[in-house]
Amino acid sequence: MSSSHQDAHPYGRSSDDVRRRNQRLRRTRRLRATQLTIFSVLAVTLIAIGVYAVGELREPVAEPGVIAPKSFGPETVEFTCPEPDAVPLPPGEVTVTVLNGTSRSGLAGDVSEQLAERGYEVESPGNTRQATGAATVVHGPEGYLAAQSVTVQIQGAEVQLDEEQEGNAVTLLIGDGFTGLEEESAATAALEEPVETPEGC
Secondary structure: HHHHOEEEEEOOOOOHHHHHHHHHHHHHHHHHHHHHHHHHHHHHHHHOOOOOOHHHHHOOOOOOOOOOOOOOOOOOOOOOOOOOOOOOOOOOOOOEEEEEEEOOOOOHHHHHHHHHHHHOOOOOOOOOOOOOOOOOEEEOOOHHHHHHHHHHOOOOOOOEEEOOOOEOOOOOOOOOOOOOOOOOOHHHHHHOOOOOOOOOO
């Protein structure tokens, strides 16, 4: 009996064909098993994610409907109210910048010199277009008593708050109604009088 006859398969296929067919079947089974394992892991992962998401949605919100406050722009500076029976600051503790809002040349410089003679610290004078009335003393949140110190020097002067003004520095805006400083003796006496409590204090 020849070798080719011995290798022949009962159904007309050689043993090599049968072996290759079996190998293909085994590879197919392994591939399917791998795919099934991957799909099973993915399915379990998706189910776990779904369960977690549902649980999160069912948890009550700690404070429903509460929105955290948001601030826009620079924060508002808190105004410093004077103590009861507080008096204006002494001139030596106040820095003044005089701005001339009139057509009288050199007026800011003259007033700066007069205030310096009364003990105030003065900065370089200048001009302004924002002055009204006799005079306006512009002060910051901490400078109310400093503004009152300058106000008593000028009859009819008003005060104005500017949140950007710092410390005991004030700006004196001289308007067309300005006629000069108060008598020094009267101003000195006014420095010993309690200030008026500002609105909101």
